[in-house]
Structure formats: C-alpha cells, structure tokens
Amino acid sequence: MTGNDLPALNIADLQSLLRRREVSPRELISALRGRIEAIDPDVGAYLSLDFDTASKEAEHANVDLPLGGIPIAIKDIINVSGQPCTCASTILNGYRAPYDATVIQKLRTAGAIPFGKTNLDEFAMGSSTENSALKSTRNPWDLSRVPGGSSGGSAAAVAADEAFGALGSDTGGSIRQPAALCGVVGLKPTYGRVSRFGLVAFASSLDQIGPVTKTVRDAALIMNAIAGHDPQDSTALSAPVPDYMASLRNDLRGVRLGLPKEYMIDGIDPQVRAAIDAAVKQLNSLGAEIIEVSLPSTEYAVAVYYIIATAEASANLARFDGVRYGYRAENPKDVLDLYGRTREQGFGPEVKRRIILGTYVLSSGYYDAYYLRAQKVRELIRRDFAGVFEKVDALISPTSPVAAFKFGERAADPLQMYLADIFTIAANLAGICGISIPCGFAELDGHRLPIGLQLLGKTLDEARILQIAHAYEQSTDWHKARPPIRVAPAKSIGKSRQPPERPV
Amino acid sequence: MAGTSNLDVGYVARLARINLTEDEAKIFQKQLGDVLNYVEKLGRVDVAGIEAAAHALPVFNVFREDAPRDWFTAELALSNAPRQTNGLFIVPKVVE
Numbered sequence: 056m057t058g059n060d061l062p063a064l065n066i067a068d069l070q071s072l073l074r075r076r077e078v079s080p081r082e083l084i085s086a087l088r089g090r091i092e093a094i095d096p097d098v099g100a101y102l103s104l105d106f107d108t109a110s111k112e113a114e115h116a117n118v119d120l121p122l123g124g125i126p127i128a129i130k131d132i133i134n135v136s137g138q139p140c141t142c143a144s145t146i147l148n149g150y151r152a153p154y155d156a157t158v159i160q161k162l163r164t165a166g167a168i169p170f171g172k173t174n175l176d177e178f179a180m181g182s183s184t185e186n187s188a189l190k191s192t193r194n195p196w197d198l199s200r201v202p203g204g205s206s207g208g209s210a211a212a213v214a215a216d217e218a219f220g221a222l223g224s225d226t227g228g229s230i231r232q233p234a235a236l237c238g239v240v241g242l243k244p245t246y247g248r249v250s251r252f253g254l255v256a257f258a259s260s261l262d263q264i265g266p267v268t269k270t271v272r273d274a275a276l277i278m279n280a281i282a283g284h285d286p287q288d289s290t291a292l293s294a295p296v297p298d299y300m301a302s303l304r305n306d307l308r309g310v311r312l313g314l315p316k317e318y319m320i321d322g323i324d325p326q327v328r329a330a331i332d333a334a335v336k337q338l339n340s341l342g343a344e345i346i347e348v349s350l351p352s353t354e355y356a357v358a359v360y361y362i363i364a365t366a367e368a369s370a371n372l373a374r375f376d377g378v379r380y381g382y383r384a385e386n387p388k389d390v391l392d393l394y395g396r397t398r399e400q401g402f403g404p405e406v407k408r409r410i411i412l413g414t415y416v417l418s419s420g421y422y423d424a425y426y427l428r429a430q431k432v433r434e435l436i437r438r439d440f441a442g443v444f445e446k447v448d449a450l451i452s453p454t455s456p457v458a459a460f461k462f463g464e465r466a467a468d469p470l471q472m473y474l475a476d477i478f479t480i481a482a483n484l485a486g487i488c489g490i491s492i493p494c495g496f497a498e499l500d501g502h503r504l505p506i507g508l509q510l511l512g513k514t515l516d517e518a519r520i521l522q523i524a525h526a527y528e529q530s531t532d533w534h535k536a537r538p539p540i541r542v543a544p545a546k547s548i549g550k551s552r553q554p555p556e557r558p559v
Numbered sequence: 560m561a562g563t564s565n566l567d568v569g570y571v572a573r574l575a576r577i578n579l580t581e582d583e584a585k586i587f588q589k590q591l592g593d594v595l596n597y598v599e600k601l602g603r604v605d606v607a608g609i610e611a612a613a614h615a616l617p618v619f620n621v622f623r624e625d626a627p628r629d630w631f632t633a634e635l636a637l638s639n640a641p642r643q644t645n646g647l648f649i650v651p652k653v654v655e
Contacts, residue, residue, distance in 0.1 A: 153635045246615050260614050289621040290614070358598040369575060376576070378648050380639035390651045391576070399578035404587075407577055412591055414575040415566055425598070430611035432604050437612055470593050486615025514616060 061086035062216040063537065066125055066273040069219060073118040073125075080113035080124030083219075084170065087126055091171070091217045094540060099192045100202075100212035101171045102131045103139050109170035120166030122280055127162055128218035130209050131172035132179055133264065134253040135159050138169075142255050143187035144177045146401030147381040156253020157285045158222060158264050165280035173208030173221060177403045178372065179229055179257045181205050182475045185466050186405045194237060195538035197502035200459040203233030209267045210237040214505075215540055220277055221267040226258050227360050228454075228479025230265045231491035235454035235507020238493045238536065240524070241267045242274045243479075245515050246486035247292035249278075250285030258367035259290075261360075261483040270534055271492060271525040275299035278517060294515055302518035303525040308342035310523060313447035317353035318478060323456045330495030330506040331453050334527065338451070341526055346447055350439040355432050356481040357473055362416050362429035363484070368406075369413030375401065408469060437485040444487075444513040449520050452478045454491040454507035458499060478509055488512045492524045493533035503536075566595060 061083060064072070072078045088106050095101055109126060116124035129135055132142045134152035136159070141147045159169055176186035184192045184207025192207045194200040195215035202211040206223030210233035213221050223230040225243035234241025242265045249264045256262060266277035278299045285291040314335065319328075339345050377383035377397030384400055387393035402410070416425035443450065455475060465472045482489040494508035508527070512520035528534050568588045572579045579587070633646050642649040 149641075150639050153631060153638060247618065286623040289623075290618060292616070292618070352604075355601055355604060358601050361594060362598060362601075373576075377641060378650055381641070383641035387651045390653050393651055394576035395573075395578035398576055402577065404583070407572075407579070407583070408587055408591060410575050410577060411568060411571050411587060412594060415571045415591075418571065418574065421565070425601075427611055428601050428604075428606060429598075430613060431606035431609040432601055433615075434609050434612035435604065435606070437615055468593075469590050470597055473594070484615065 058082065058086040058089060062090040064219065065269040066122070066219050066276055067270065069125060073123065080116040080118065080168070081110055083124060084109050084113050084126055084168070087170070087217070094215055094217055097193065097198060097540065098195055098211050098215050098217065099190050100173055100208040100215065100217055102141055102143065102174050102189055102208065104171040105138060106170060108137070109168050112168045116168065117166055122162065122276065123166030125167050125219060126170045127167045128171050128173050128209060128212050128221035129159070129169050130175055130206050130221065130223045132175055132224055132255045133158060133222060134255070135169050135172070138172060140172070140255065141189060142178045143175045143189050144402065144406070145188045145382055146375045146397070150380050154253065157250035157287060158281045159253065161281050167280065173206070173212055175208055176205035177406050178255070178368070179205040179224055179226055180368070180405050180409055182228070182232055182472050183460070183465065184208065184233070185462065186403060188403045191462070194459045195540045196238065196504050197459065200461055200504070201236070203236035203455070203459065205229040205233070206267060207233045210234050210239055210241065213237070213239045213267050213269060214538055216537065220269070220273050222264055223267045224254055224262055224264050225483065226261045226364060227483050228476045230267060231454050231479050231489055231507070231509060232476065234267055235491045236459040236505065238505030238533070238538070239267055239269060240271055240274050240490065240492050240534070241265065242278065242490045242517070243482060243488060244278065244282065244517055245292070245488045246483070247290045248282050248488070248515065248517065250288040250291040252285055252287035256371040258364040259371060260367060261364060263483070271521055271528050272300070272303060274490070275303060275521050292515070297518050299518055299521055302522040304522055305526050305529055306342050307338060307523060307526050310343040311346055311447040312338060312343045312523070313346050313348035313443050313450045315348055315350045315353065315443070315450055315452060317350050318452040320456070323453060324458065324497065326497035327453050327456060327458065327506050331451070331508060334494040334508045335451060337530060338523070338527055341530055343523070348443040348447060348450070350443060350481070352432065352435045352439050353481065356436055356484060357477055359429045359432045359436065359484060360476070360480045361412070361473055362425050363433065365409045365413030366417050366426050367413070369410045369417065372406065372410055405469070433484050436481055440481070440485040440487055440513070449523055450511040452509045452511070454478060454509040458497040458504035458506055482511050487514055488517045488520060490520050490524050492528055493536070494531070495533060566591060
C-alpha cells in the first residue's frame, strides 16, 4: 500500500490498517494532502485547509478509538475552534471560530481529526453550490456540472477521494441531494438526533447535521460518534443512541418498503426512473416486500418549505449586522446605514432573496396567510408520514429527479432550483430521517453521472434505513465506482476551469 | 391567501435592513412574485381544526441545570469584532 492508494480507501478499511500499524495517522494526513493538492484545483471542494494542526493532532492520535486517526472534512458552516467558518459568505470574511461545535467535540472524542472546511451554497441556501460567494465546486464525474448542494463541497470531496468522510448539514436535502449527484452516501438524521450547537443556523426547525461517506458502514460509524443528547441544544433528543453498526445485515426478509405513488411524477428523468425501478426489484429480491403507499400532501411540501425555511432564516440571519463579527461596511453615517450597507455588500443574491421572502411572510398582515398556514400544512405532511409508517418500515424514492445539471442551467430561475428538492424536503418538514445511496448511472454527453436512491425512515429509526441501505449496497457495485478524474497537467488548471459566473 | 401584488420588495428589504440597488429590487420583485404565485397553492388546502406544527417532534419544557461553567472570555467574544475598544463593541451613535 503506497501513499497514492490510501485516499481511495473507506473509513472502515483505514481503521484496520491503522490498528495493524500498517499505516500511521500522519501518513493518512500526508496522503490526503497529496491528493487534495493534485485534484482540488479542478474540483474546488475546500474553502480552507489546516494540515499543520491536523498533523500535530495525528501525532498523538489513539487509533483504538472508534474513529481514531481518521481525518474528517467539515462543511464550512460548522464551527471548528481556531478555523475560519465562512458559510461561503462575504459577510463572515475574517471570522475565526472561537469554539468547537458539539459534533466537532464528539468527533474529537471519538479520535477523528478535522482538517479542512468544505464549500457550500452561501449559508446552505441552494441546491448546486453555485451560490457560494467564495468559489465554484465541480462535480468530479463531469467538471462542467454542479456537485449539488448545499453540501456540495463535502460530497465532491468524498467522491473525488479528497476526504474519507465528511460532515454536511441538511435543511431540505442539502446532504442527500449532493450525495446523490456525486455518487456517495449521505444521511440526514432525525431532527434532534444530532446536536446543532455550533452549526450556523439557517432554519432552526429543519437543520440537521449528518455524515457524507463512501459506504453505508462508514455513515453508521460517524453516526455512532456524533448522535446523542446535548445540554447546549434544547432540541437534541435524549433518546438512547443505538449501535448503528450492529444493525447492518445483508438480508431484508420481513422488511416492508413503501413506494409513494405521489413521487412518481412526470418530471423524473427517464434514466433516473429506470435506475430506481431496478433498485426496487433488487430490494425485492433481497427479501423486502414492496407496497404502494400514498402521501397526499406531497404536492404542498416545496411551498411549505419555502415559507418556513425563509421565515426562520430571516430571523437567524438578523445577527449578521457588522457589529460582532465578520464584514462591516465602511464609514456608516448611522446605525441603520451600517446595517443596510453591511448586509447589502455582505450577502449574496440568494440569501437576500430568502431574507426578504421570510421577512414578508412573517410581516404584519401576512403572517396568518403564509406562515401560520404553512405550519398547519406542515402538520398534515407530518401526519401523512406517521400514517404510512404504520404500514411500512421505510419509503423509497429517487433522491433527485435528475442527475447532476450544468452550471447555470437552473441558476437563473430560483423557483426551478427549488423544485429540484421535491423528494428531499418533506423529510425535514416531518422531522424524519433519510439516506441517499448510489443506485446507478445516467449517461449524459458521454459522461457517467451518479443516481441516488433515497430511503426515508420513521423518527429515530436511523438503524433501520442504514440496515436496508447496507443490504442494498452490499448486493451492488455502484458504491465501488470512482469518478474518472485525473490529476490534470498544471497548464490546464485555471485555463479551462474558470469559475462559472455567479447567478444573480 | 394574500395576493402577490402586495409584495413591495423595496419596503420589505428596508424592514430586513438590506439596502438594494434599483436593478436588484426589480429582479427580486419578479422572482419572488413567481415564488409567491407558486405558494398560492397552499390556499387550497383544508386546514380547519389543524394545529400549527412549530416543530416536527413534540418536545416540551427542556431544562438543563442552571450552573455556572467556563465559557468565552470577554476578549475571545470580542476577537471577531470588526471594531472594538476597552472590551466593548463599537457601533455608530444611536441616540442623539
């Protein structure tokens, strides 16, 4: 095993190498560094890297801990002490996190080493990472396409072997959709399963942190480390955390899977539909019973989401005012001028749009018509899921109706971008857990583009969807496919890879 | 539901303390108008007797021990401030 082979490995394989002392944590960091330096000029997954600190931590890593010596990439919206936390926004220019998020403390306790911060749509608002104010991230399977979003940097890094595993955050699909578009595994835990303390808040009733990994087993490993109660987050659930590794089995006898008929819409790309149909057959052949179910409120999910998420965002992002941290407009003539110009210059267009929409739906005279009504329809969506989970153990759908799209293809029309989240959004509204795993490829313009299968599970039933996902994964080879990315000759970097225009 | 013609982007942006250029205001007016037209569909849902869901899971009255613990020093809390002096944040004059 040489340093060049190490980045392609998954966490479980690395653990055995580390524990047999065949490789050291420092060698892992150094192998990853080599890979990132060679590949990331093309992919653009990272916003910041700190190999010096990571190497020092690797020196005294205890490889017998659950994630001992394993470097983990962190979405740049989660605070890691001493590191930048930009949220891919100009408004957090220069900010250094004064503390660790609870998930980072938990990762460290499990022996993992945070070493780099990954790109995202500004404040996690977007589905393509095109809304990053700082850089473009490209899909490792086709560099002319987006990696999905908002955790596009985390998904691209794991797909391109620039990370063994990563943390993302998911407010309406932001872990699962980029995982699908990049061909990796992404888990959104039940709302409250993982502490949000230290995650910069976008929509507090929807946000959840979760793992992005190469295999389902690795997702279970990270969940074992990060799940659980936290006195610092009053919404973090106190329910005991099961051993997610123990649930991984290879057969699905007795498992009932629901196919929501409302999810079989016309907008699904035929190649995506074919892959999902084949996956359903495969799950059936592993012993699962397939049952058609109905979620009648599905057509309202996107509308409910864009009222509730923007309303919460408008309140959460009020803290960015040029006083306590980050960017501040020059020479304000009074305090309103300071706020108005700091936020004009510091926020990008999508963030401004969402704050304005959220302010509107909460404003006097419109609150009942928009926000209150959306919350009531949210309750109907939650009841839909509670009802079907009495009949089935999990639900199956595509993660995204389409494979990775081209830069700019959807950016000009915010509504079209929002509709890309149609299969993922309801899980956040209902608070349930969901996972995306690779289930095939679409062929587009001579490129193979990954397709994701989504499994949705009931509240706190992560162990069950991990079990189903693992059984499916182990019976297929999709997760073994690697993107055709090559180390580019230096002269082509920067020439053919100019950042696409940022949408307005 | 409220008609979308009621959205005045310039007015709401002022409430949100975001200055907009005229061009931005014009683009946002159209784009957010489209989004508001789309969410009009919620007006068709029968929500009589449905209680609003503020959170997906029923969690109430979460307490933690009211005990002192180590946290940021004032210096650390101020370390990211664009302007500060003598342990205080500096803002423009608020009261005449």
